[in-house]
Amino acid sequence: AQSVTQLDSHVSVSEGTPVLLRCNYSSSYSPSLFWYVQHPNKGLQLLLKYTSAATLVKGINGFEAEFKKSETSFHLTKPSAHMSDAAEYFCVVSPPSGNTPLVFGKGTRLSVIA
């Protein structure tokens, strides 16, 4: 069975400083992993996804994530936070079998302080 743990429910950073949102996963097979972002009262937007190609994945808005199998981690990073990055972020794992639901983490709320 797959599971996802987002280690921080809330992260606060100053504008212009680096962002680190942590995610650990558990999977019996090589997983596909995703990060989504949700701004207030909006739907979820795909930031990036890992599908067993390059372990360092670049996404939109300057975000990237590194798949580390030895640590079962898929942390999301950004070198310099912008005020518009303030949102909820979800780490997601896709089961290997077809037509079965994704497994979502509980989310991390990112606050950016001016």
Place this chain on the structure above:
Amino acid sequence: SQTIHQWPATLVQPVGSPLSLECTVEGTSNPNLYWYRQAAGRGLQLLFYSVGIGQISSEVPQNLSASRPQDRQFILSSKKLLLSDSGFYLCAWSQYRGGGQETQYFGPGTRLLVL
């Protein structure tokens, strides 16, 4: 390109009233469709998913139901709303391609407040 629509965007309903939320997808065929709910301060809860017309899987037993009358239409319903049904309802679609590489794309959501 594919787009996903949800309506209404917001809805205020009295307890005990019926509910119908609609989701439609354009630009693709035979998508997998999903209904999620986000209660205040909580993560996403998968309610229903569908892999084809008339095929509905329920993840959480409750007073909600879902139907898929057409390939790209997914409806969430209730006969009698409860206060606990308040939340943000998200519809999503995906195209299963095998190998566990399913990517879901979300609609803009419907904010439901039950009073």
